[in-house]
Amino acid sequence: MLKNVLIYLVVLLSVFIFSIFYFAWFSWYLLILTLSVPFLSLFLSLPFMIITAAKGVSVFTEDEIIVGEKLSVCISFRGEKGVFCPLMKTKLKFKNSFTGQKKSMKIIYSGLLKDAIYLKSDKFTRNCGCLEVNANYVKIYDMLGIFFIPIRLKYKAEVLIMPKAKEPSFLPDYEHIRIIGYKPNSNGFAEEYELREYQKGDSLRNIHWKISARHNELIVKDPSVPIYRELVLKPVITNVAKHNDVMLGKLIYVSDILIKNSKEFYCLLSDDKKLEIRSKDDIKTLMRELYSIKNPQQALLCEENAVVYTIMHDTEAVSA
Amino acid sequence: MRDKTISIIDGFFVFLLTVCSLHCFSSSFEIEVSLLVLILFTSVFTVIFSLSAVMLKGKLRYSIFLSVTLIIVILFGFLGKNTLIAQLNYVVNKVIYAYSGYLPIVSRVSFSSFTAVSANSLFTMLSLSLSCLLSFLLIRRRRAFLAIICIIILIVPCFVLVDTLPSILSLLIVCTVLFTLYVSSYVRRYDGKMGGLITMLTALVMAMLVMVVYFLNPIAGYKRSERLDDMLTYAMDSIDDVMSKAKADTLKVKAKGVRQEINLADEGHLRQTHTPVMTIKSSYNGRLYLKGVAYANYDKNTWTVLNEKQEKSYPNNYSSITMSQSYDVNTDIIKISTMSEERVIYTPYYLSDAPDIGTQLYDVLIRNDTSAENYSVTYKPFDENNTSFYCEESDEFNRYKDFVYENYLSVPEITKTEMLQKAEEKGFSDLPKTQLIEEVRNYVENSAQYSLDTEKVPYGKDISTWLLNESDTGYCVHFATTLSVMLRSLGIPSRYVTGFCVNSDSDYYTLVTSDDAHAWVEYFDDNTGWVPIDSTPTESAVTEEESKSYETAEDEQPSTEPSTNKESDSQLSDTDLDEEKSVEVKATTVASISESTFDDSAPKTSGFSKSVIAIAVFMMIVLIVLILRRVLVLKLRERSFSKSGRNNRAKNIYKYIAKISQYNQIPIPKNVTDIAQKARFSNVRISKSELETMIVFAKKREKAILEDASFMKRLYLKYILVLV
Numbered sequence A: 001m002l003k004n005v006l007i008y009l010v011v012l013l014s015v016f017i018f019s020i021f022y023f024a025w026f027s028w029y030l031l032i033l034t035l036s037v038p039f040l041s042l043f044l045s046l047p048f049m050i051i052t053a054a055k056g057v058s059v060f061t062e063d064e065i066i067v068g069e070k071l072s073v074c075i076s077f078r079g080e081k082g083v084f085c086p087l088m089k090t091k092l093k094f095k096n097s098f099t100g101q102k103k104s105m106k107i108i109y110s111g112l113l114k115d116a117i118y119l120k121s122d123k124f125t126r127n128c129g130c131l132e133v134n135a136n137y138v139k140i141y142d143m144l145g146i147f148f149i150p151i152r153l154k155y156k157a158e159v160l161i162m163p164k165a166k167e168p169s170f171l172p173d174y175e176h177i178r179i180i181g182y183k184p185n186s187n188g189f190a191e192e193y194e195l196r197e198y199q200k201g202d203s204l205r206n207i208h209w210k211i212s213a214r215h216n217e218l219i220v221k222d223p224s225v226p227i228y229r230e231l232v233l234k235p236v237i238t239n240v241a242k243h244n245d246v247m248l249g250k251l252i253y254v255s256d257i258l259i260k261n262s263k264e265f266y267c268l269l270s271d272d273k274k275l276e277i278r279s280k281d282d283i284k285t286l287m288r289e290l291y292s293i294k295n296p297q298q299a300l301l302c303e304e305n306a307v308v309y310t311i312m313h314d315t316e317a318v319s320a
Numbered sequence B: 001m002r003d004k005t006i007s008i009i010d011g012f013f014v015f016l017l018t019v020c021s022l023h024c025f026s027s028s029f030e031i032e033v034s035l036l037v038l039i040l041f042t043s044v045f046t047v048i049f050s051l052s053a054v055m056l057k058g059k060l061r062y063s064i065f066l067s068v069t070l071i072i073v074i075l076f077g078f079l080g081k082n083t084l085i086a087q088l089n090y091v092v093n094k095v096i097y098a099y100s101g102y103l104p105i106v107s108r109v110s111f112s113s114f115t116a117v118s119a120n121s122l123f124t125m126l127s128l129s130l131s132c133l134l135s136f137l138l139i140r141r142r143r144a145f146l147a148i149i150c151i152i153i154l155i156v157p158c159f160v161l162v163d164t165l166p167s168i169l170s171l172l173i174v175c176t177v178l179f180t181l182y183v184s185s186y187v188r189r190y191d192g193k194m195g196g197l198i199t200m201l202t203a204l205v206m207a208m209l210v211m212v213v214y215f216l217n218p219i220a221g222y223k224r225s226e227r228l229d230d231m232l233t234y235a236m237d238s239i240d241d242v243m244s245k246a247k248a249d250t251l252k253v254k255a256k257g258v259r260q261e262i263n264l265a266d267e268g269h270l271r272q273t274h275t276p277v278m279t280i281k282s283s284y285n286g287r288l289y290l291k292g293v294a295y296a297n298y299d300k301n302t303w304t305v306l307n308e309k310q311e312k313s314y315p316n317n318y319s320s321i322t323m324s325q326s327y328d329v330n331t332d333i334i335k336i337s338t339m340s341e342e343r344v345i346y347t348p349y350y351l352s353d354a355p356d357i358g359t360q361l362y363d364v365l366i367r368n369d370t371s372a373e374n375y376s377v378t379y380k381p382f383d384e385n386n387t388s389f390y391c392e393e394s395d396e397f398n399r400y401k402d403f404v405y406e407n408y409l410s411v412p413e414i415t416k417t418e419m420l421q422k423a424e425e426k427g428f429s430d431l432p433k434t435q436l437i438e439e440v441r442n443y444v445e446n447s448a449q450y451s452l453d454t455e456k457v458p459y460g461k462d463i464s465t466w467l468l469n470e471s472d473t474g475y476c477v478h479f480a481t482t483l484s485v486m487l488r489s490l491g492i493p494s495r496y497v498t499g500f501c502v503n504s505d506s507d508y509y510t511l512v513t514s515d516d517a518h519a520w521v522e523y524f525d526d527n528t529g530w531v532p533i534d535s536t537p538t539e540s541a542v543t544e545e546e547s548k549s550y551e552t553a554e555d556e557q558p559s560t561e562p563s564t565n566k567e568s569d570s571q572l573s574d575t576d577l578d579e580e581k582s583v584e585v586k587a588t589t590v591a592s593i594s595e596s597t598f599d600d601s602a603p604k605t606s607g608f609s610k611s612v613i614a615i616a617v618f619m620m621i622v623l624i625v626l627i628l629r630r631v632l633v634l635k636l637r638e639r640s641f642s643k644s645g646r647n648n649r650a651k652n653i654y655k656y657i658a659k660i661s662q663y664n665q666i667p668i669p670k671n672v673t674d675i676a677q678k679a680r681f682s683n684v685r686i687s688k689s690e691l692e693t694m695i696v697f698a699k700k701r702e703k704a705i706l707e708d709a710s711f712m713k714r715l716y717l718k719y720i721l722v723l724v
Helices: A002-021 A025-055 A207-217 A242-258 A278-289 B004-030 B035-055 B061-079 B083-097 B121-140 B144-158 B170-182 B185-192 B192-215 B224-246 B308-312 B395-407 B413-426 B433-447 B463-471 B476-487 B544-554 B574-584 B609-642 B646-661 B670-681 B686-708 B712-724
Strands: A057-061 A064-066 A069-077 A083-096 A102-113 A117-121 A129-141 A148-162 A179-186 A193-198 A221-229 A230-235 A263-270 A273-277 A306-311 A315-320 B261-263 B277-281 B286-295 B297-299 B301-306 B330-338 B358-361 B363-368 B374-379 B494-504 B509-513 B516-526 B527-535
Touching: A002 A025, A002 B433, A025 A083, A025 A129, A025 A148, A025 B170, A025 B192, A025 B609, A025 B712, A057 A083, A057 A129, A057 A148, A057 B463, A069 A083, A069 A102, A083 B185, A102 A117, A102 B185, A102 B192, A129 A278, A129 B509, A148 A278, A148 B308, A148 B686, A179 B308, A207 A221, A230 A242, A242 A263, A242 A273, A242 A278, A263 A278, A273 A278, A273 B277, A278 B646, B004 B121, B004 B144, B004 B170, B004 B192, B035 B061, B035 B121, B061 B121, B083 B121, B121 B144, B144 B170, B170 B185, B170 B192, B185 B192, B192 B609, B277 B494, B286 B363, B297 B476, B395 B516, B413 B433, B413 B463, B413 B476, B433 B463, B433 B476, B433 B686, B463 B476, B476 B494, B476 B516, B494 B509, B609 B646, B646 B670, B646 B686, B670 B686
Parallel strands: A064 A148, A230 A263, A230 A306
Antiparallel strands: A057 A069, A069 A117, A083 A102, A083 A129, A129 A148, A179 A221, A193 A221, A263 A273, A306 A315, B261 B301, B277 B330, B277 B509, B286 B494, B297 B301, B330 B374, B358 B363, B494 B516, B516 B527
């Protein structure tokens, strides 16, 4: 590590200057000792460095996490038995594809590598998004952190940072969504039905006897289901990460309520793309889709046959 | 709670650092402290503070504990304040005494009605504070670097301008602990359990290294490298150059080849080159001093000629180089043929007339204006018993005398003090002037032995005090400077003169070489003027042993001392002279002794080679240990395969097979696994054939793995895997 090399060079330089200005035996002695120290450190560490490098090291992270929670990064030794690692350093690069933020995390560890080591940090989970994690190298250093053996790691992973549910000021009136029509019910029975003249082949059970008697003509009940207006959730994504977090929290909250009440709904992703949400798994897909949106500018789409529930970070709106 | 091992080790480190650093401090400044008391109290404090640092959870509890401790300490301090202040007074005075050579503090500092004779109580309090601080940093906060810095801050004053080396054992222990903390700082921070073990291991190895380096680089055998001296001189010269840019006094004496200043700090081992400089012919038979340049000012081991300010105050009408009275009787003429490009006219004592070809530059030198290679000088050989005619009383002479007393008595203050102390010790102060000069000359002459193999003067020390107090050897520049400085300190004007000292044979040409370059002193006699005096020991003063050693190396390293018995090389007849002249000689400037070349092959410190040997020995020992361990592991494995019951042997063999199999990822055959499971889990004893199967398989697998593996992996498997 550069810092350790610099520290050592500063120590060596100080001792060297001391040896110039101090005439007694000790200055020379100290200079020899200081010169020997890195080699001693290397000598003590080299077998362990080789073993650690030969066996290798793995890095893991969680797949999904709630915003604001600490992200766990796990480092584990590949061998069955533990080994002493004099000093290990790796650098994980984090990129939030939604917010565009880039951060890195240096992991330094020294000690017994047996059980997995968990490091937690909330530095990267402050905003919602999809976190791309990369690590190219792990360096195994000697105890002083001067000499090292590099190991190629090539680790790549994605961490989905889910928003924290937040109750909006009002919910869409999903119970009273207007019926815009009916469609035949293939099941053959429904509370809703239309009346028409008997046609050959109709089931006798569908004949509406009272009306048929009144009109003296066979009238049958044609079972049908109502066609409701679609409920479309429209998240308004902005360039401000905090606003997006709030908005997405509301989206999650509304989605959970709708799923619990077995309501089908859509989420508008772009002008021509909307995602149907039926279950909680669909929510993860929705989030991935949302996080992959490069341009947050969206057209204010308003379908006639849909109830559009627009979610913004500070307010909500429903189109009539 | 932290791991026990590292807590115990850290506690022990706190104890060692506290005791040893305080002991270093006390021994360096020669402060009287009972080591037993220090050890006893520090051990108690360390235990208390270490336990509290480990066991007290939470910042609040620990802070309360420290506050209570502080209150108790203050209470005790208040109760024994008189003793503590007296001991503080004692310690401060001891420290000031060590720095008294460098600080303008002469009188003792006193802030107590009485001064203690030891500092036990004060050091106990210091030990309490230090152990508290170190236990907090090392055990509680795990900040090894901060602890190291604290100890360095405590230790550094022991080395700054203090001559006494601290207690070696304590110093070595402190070094061991500090380097151990430095090396193991990461593992201590990240893994408490492993940190203890690694710290212990590092401490053991570091202790070994410290001892090996110590025994291979003992204090007695230490010889400071000349390169370090050169670097120091260069550094200090650079600083001086920067500082002296605004120097008001500039040197004005200009003559080709003449050095206006001679820095004696550069004078180390001397090698002589036998370079011919001139030939002389005179009717005088005996030792002849040919004076070149006289240096007036002395500071920081450097002689300089008169500066601009001094030149302005010089009485121009007076010639101090020639005799005041002209005598035709008993005068002699010396013929000089120079081969040097140097434009200085060398003159014997005393000149009757200034040579026509030269210009007298104050009382410094006679410049050879015409660049004449052959010239003659009339002089009257120096007679100690009759010096009355060298100068006569006149107004000019009196003015010059005032000038001399004004400019030829300056000596650095510290050097003067030391010289006066020496003179007091030797009883010079009560002697009459003539006897005093002779006694001083004898004293300087006998203060060291003559040797060209003399080291450079250590930086910061004055060459004269160094010769009198420390050095066993010296050559002309050392003796001349010492004599001049001592005479000046005693109020006798004197100056440093460079030139040549040759043995002249009457009516023969004598070859003068760079080996004859010499430095001596002129003191000012109120009646006679400048009188030459030489304090460099002659051959008779050199010990028998030394003489032998010089005899063997005589051809390569002739001495620069005034040679009394040399009959050898300098007698040339006129015909010889022509022949000699025809030889192309590269004339070299030899105006001063300092222009002789320094011997690069002079013995240098062998510290580096010793340290290399030490490291090699250390590596060898470790290698042997590793080899022994490998042999031991292999033997034990072999034993576990061949001794004890068949089931146990099968288990051991299977364990070994499993261990080596993980490297090539080839699964172990079912029959072997079955045998191993049978040996492990059933009560049935496996048969001999089954065991044999396992042994055969183990050997085959081992061979296969080694054959398949690359060279590096094979090395790893054979030599490193077995060690862990």
